[in-house]
């Protein structure tokens with residue numbers, strides 16, 4: 001589903017590469033954590049999958065296609081197949097929950113009938129039934145992230161990329177978000193989640209791909225992560241919430 005073939009990304013010739021000769025393959029239906037401390041290259045990895053940036057050397061394949069060969073007019077189609085969730089939710093503040101999700105369908109030309117049918121279904125999937133008419137500011141952080149996830153999956157992408165999706169959330173709320181991502185993965189979506197939250201990684205026991213200064217240093221099927229925890233709630237606080 002996603003393949004990196006000796007991928008190096010250099011932003012600045014005078015500093016070390018953000019990604020350094022990374023080769024990895026993530027299959028359809030996988031759930032992979034991309035871990036590593038700040039600056040290790042996680043967001044760069046995600047940007048290359050989305051073709052928001054180009055590899056300096058090597059090749060990135062998404063759904064069998066080398067993204068370097070996708071012409072710019074076809075990049076929106078590539079991105080339609082990939083849902084993305086960020087740490088800071090990025091909801092439209094003056095639209096209701098339902099409208100935030102519906103908007104993602106409107107922009108790709110889905111009919112009103114399909115939108116009316118699909119939005120409540122997807123809100124149920126993320127555990128937000130009955131909150132359709134709330135505004136983002138009337139929701140908790142965890143609920144806002146659920147809206148962002150609903151919006152990311154409403155067009156049924158094959159891949160869901162989540163960049164620190166629990167970074168702004170408390171431990172209990174984070175576990176709720178992990179349950180949602182797990183359910184989405186069980187429905188067949190490939191999930192790649194960048195995080196430096198070792199409590200979550202160690203609780204989930206899924207695949208762990210670890211980056212260190214841009215190099216891939218570990219790839220384990222049911223891995224753990226013993227990493228630095230800059231900016232994270234304490235391990236004890238998180239563990240007591242599990």
Ligand SMILES: Nc1ncnc2c1ncn2[C@@H]1O[C@H](COP(=O)(O)OP(=O)(O)OP(=O)(O)O)[C@@H](O)[C@H]1O
Pocket residue numbers: 011012017018036037038039040041042043044045196
């Ligand atoms: N647009 C850019 N221009 C120059 N350097 C960049 C750019 N984006 C990232 N970098 C550098 O590339 C390296 C990897 O950054 P990246 O954002 O991929 O790391 P990260 O693991 O996602 O970090 P964080 O957990 O803090 O988000 C860092 O040294 C960073 O300073």
